[in-house]
Amino acid sequence: MNIPFLDLKAQNSALKQKILLIWEKILDEAAFIGGKYVKAFEEEFATLTHTTHCIALNSGTDALRFIFLALGLNPGDEVITAPNTFIATTEAISQAGGKPVFVDIDPGTYTLDPGKIEAAITPKTQGIVPVHLYGQPAEMDAITAIAKKHNLWVVEDACQAHLAEYKGRTAGSLGRAAAFSFYPGKNLGACGDAGAVTTNDPDLAAIIAMLRDHGQTRKYYHAMEGYNGRCDALQAAALSVKLKHLPLWTETRRRHAQRYQELLHDIPGLTLPLTAPENLPAYHLFVVQLENRDFVMDALAKKDIATGLHYPLPLHRQEAYAHLHLPVGSFPVTEACAERLLSLPLYPELTDEQIVFVCDSIKEILG
Ligand SMILES: Cc1ncc(COP(=O)(O)O)c(C=O)c1O
Secondary structure, eight states: OOBOSSSSSHHHHHHHHHHHHHHHHHHHOOBSSSHHHHHHHHHHHHHHOOOEEEEESSSSHHHHHEEEEOOOOOOTEEEOOOOOOOOOHHHHHHHTTTHHHHHHEEEOOSBBBBTTGGOOOOEEEEEEEEOOOOGGOOHHHHHHHHHHHTTEEEEEEEETTTEEEEEEEETTTHHHHHHOOOOSSSSSSOSSEEEEEEOOHHHHHHHHHHHTTEEEEETTTEEOHHHHHHHHHHHHHHHHHHHHHHHHHHHHHHHHHHHHHHHHOOOOTOOOOOOOOOOOOOOOEEEEEETTTTHHHHHHTTTTTTOOSOSSSGGGGGGGGGGGOOOSSHHHHHHHHHHHHEOOOOOOOOOHHHHHHHHHHHHHHHO
């Protein structure tokens, strides 16, 4: 049975007519940049995340970058984050003028370990960026308490956590601001690149809205130098169509994750992901740990089951961060995970038959 890692074609074909209808209107109106479709999506996404402001952008990377630029980092300012994230988190910190400082993760949830944060705080630390990795919120209360104590801001990297909940509160509303990605494979994905910032801070929202549009306050009047970081109308309209399905898709992801938990429990050599009791994850990814990960991955591929690695090499071991001089052993939990983690197929369109086949195949491979 062929099981792709992601089945965007299935999702898109179900919504194709609705999306094409709106795109035809936009083509007829020739209103591609800004305008009512972008504004409508921003309002809808702010409502969904229980925030007062959403600024639609062209990527999650720009969402992070604009937040850090708006918060104002001076050269040498330090920002704490996890080493097991996509490089966009730290690129954005560096490109806004700061320096990423890594703190290891919790071995159960794979999110920033609050117990290790204070040791990394220096007089140059400005903020903390918990990454809600795989769709599971980080331990926000503990992180927020540390931030308050040291007068730091907290920015959520919620790029993988659309509609995830922490103590009944929605990801995106848990810090000073949050970044979301609508890269096509995300839980809410555009038909191209897109992203957004959510925040309850009107001043921050106003600066980010200027940053995305060349620092303009009105056409050709520039309060500052900015960027071209806008979300276009075609993407916003497609996102509005998809957003209506996101609550149901998220529920389905949770059901699928539950099914994996039931079918894969008690298998020697396989560790299931841990969900913190205060969390309702969005399950962007379902990631298990395997002692002989590469062997299992190859064997699954031979059975036509696609899997993924998130991420094969921790950021502090990447060539891009060689200048930070962080040797092997700097973040042992992250390093151990990088060798053992395997992401299984998980998307709303997955059938129960496919989940059972994946689990039976893993059991067979592990003997
Ligand atoms: C954790 C994390 N942060 C940031 C990003 C960057 O988002 P984008 O690809 O939309 O720029 C992604 C998505 O790839 C991500 O997974």
